[in-house]
Amino acid sequence: MDIVQELLAGSRLALARAITAVENEYDEAAEIMQKVYPFTGKAQVIGITGPPGAGKSTLTDKLAKEYRRQEKTVGIVAVDPTSPFYGGAILGDRIRMNELTLDPGVFIRSMGTRGSLGGLARKTVDVIKIMDAFGKDIIFIETVGVGQSEVDVIKASDTIVVVLVPGQGDDIQAIKAGILEIGDIFAINKADYDGVERLNTELEMMLELNPNNALWRPLVKRTVASRGDGVEDLMQAINEHVEYLVTSGELIRRRSIRTKNELLLLINDHISKQVMDRISLGGELDSLVNSIEDHQQTPYNIVRNILAEILR
Ligand SMILES: Nc1nc2c(ncn2[C@@H]2O[C@H](COP(=O)(O)OP(=O)(O)O)[C@@H](O)[C@H]2O)c(=O)[nH]1
Ligand SMILES: [Mg+2]
Structure with missing residues (x-):
């Protein structure tokens, strides 16, 4: 069996090797993608973006556990040098992530941010496709929401969740970085901090002014990821968005744009x-x-x- 047959048969080792081949641009990468391609298109891809420290990894972790409770398999692609998935985090984070790592229904992979920016977006797309072909039901992409390359990466998602934190001035910066236009759902995380109402009001006002929101009005949810508060509600919002994507035909439209961008x-x-x-x-x-x-x-x-x- 070659590596693709092995990963299609459920080998996590083959999955890891295929991803490494793509990430490091080994000679066999193109052939792997060629063989994987027919088995893609089934996974639901959720992008989690926002400033460093906003709680993206914590939220991803909690959401992943919710999906696991529903017997869905999960893949996580972290495109973030500061992410706990890199192992550079404080002890609490590492323990939290290890719990997920021990679950055979979860596959976590970090992507290095070296190399060309365009190359990173393309490789991330390929890694998602490999996890998709492997049979992951839900795939998360976590990125720090700064700059065009990050926006390119996150655009591989069906649903984009923008994570913001109250009282940091981050809100305005994130909006400047173009995150406001791409957010389908906004999670005001660290809702245990002061300034939640203000950020909520500011967000709602800006969403009101955005003409792109005629079909889907982005939802604003509050979470305290570290305690798991609001996570079920956030998941409900993601489900609502997926339902909108399917019933409106927007899913087909988005995926078609993505295929074009990938090409x-x-x-x-x-x-x-x-x-x-x-x-x-x-x-x-x-x-x-x-x-x-x-x-x-x-x-x-x-x-x-x-x-x-x-x-x-
Ligand atoms: N007080 C509070 N802390 C949180 C919350 N969510 C995450 N944190 C903490 O914030 C820090 C950064 O979280 P992390 O998920 O690594 O953020 P990321 O950089 O966006 O991935 C960690 O120490 C978390 O435990 C929250 O809702 N409230
Ligand atoms: Mg992180």
Whole structure:
């Protein structure tokens, strides 16, 4: 049996190896994805994003346990260098995560954030697909909500939960980072802190002003993840959103946009890799730069020539 047959048959070891191959861009990665692809499209993907320390991992952990109680299998992809999944967390977090790690129905994987940003988004998508083919019912992606690359990563989700914390000024920053537009559900976590009402009001006001919300008005929920308070309610909101996605046809539309983005990312990655391989040979890049500086060539005709050569 090859590695894909093994993972389809339920081998966690094969699952881990396939993910490693994709993450490290081993030669067999493309073939693994090629074989995995027909078995994808069944999992429900939930994105959890928000500022560092907002409680994303704690919420993910609590939600994962809820889904496990319903006999659903869970995959977790953490794209966050500060995440407890990396093992860099305080003791309490580690104990909490270990509980989940011991459950054979849960598979947790951290993604390194080194490498090209576009590459990260594509790899995350591939890791989700591998977990999906493996048979995970629910897949969480946890990312710190800063910057375009994070937004690209989180867009692989069916439902995006934005986690905010009251009284930190984080709310405004998160909104600036473009998180407001992509949130399907807002969790005001650490609702045991002061400033919950203010953040809630601010959020509701901004959601009111957003014209994108004609079909789905994002829900705002309060949670105290560390105690598990509001987690069932949050899960209920996720279910409502999924129901909306299915009945409105939005799920098909979103997945189609995603397929298109994945194809574009893949084309982009492959073409730029070929171009880079081609011009990195024997330090040609430096001589090309010189030829531009000497006015012998322009960047435009260099690109045209390289593409013509590669596509020939
Ligand atoms: N007081 C309080 N602390 C929380 C809550 N949720 C999480 N925490 C704590 O906040 C810290 C950061 O949580 P974590 O889940 O690692 O945040 P992340 O960086 O967003 O993944 C941890 O020490 C948690 O125990 C909450 O609702 N209230
Ligand atoms: Mg985390």
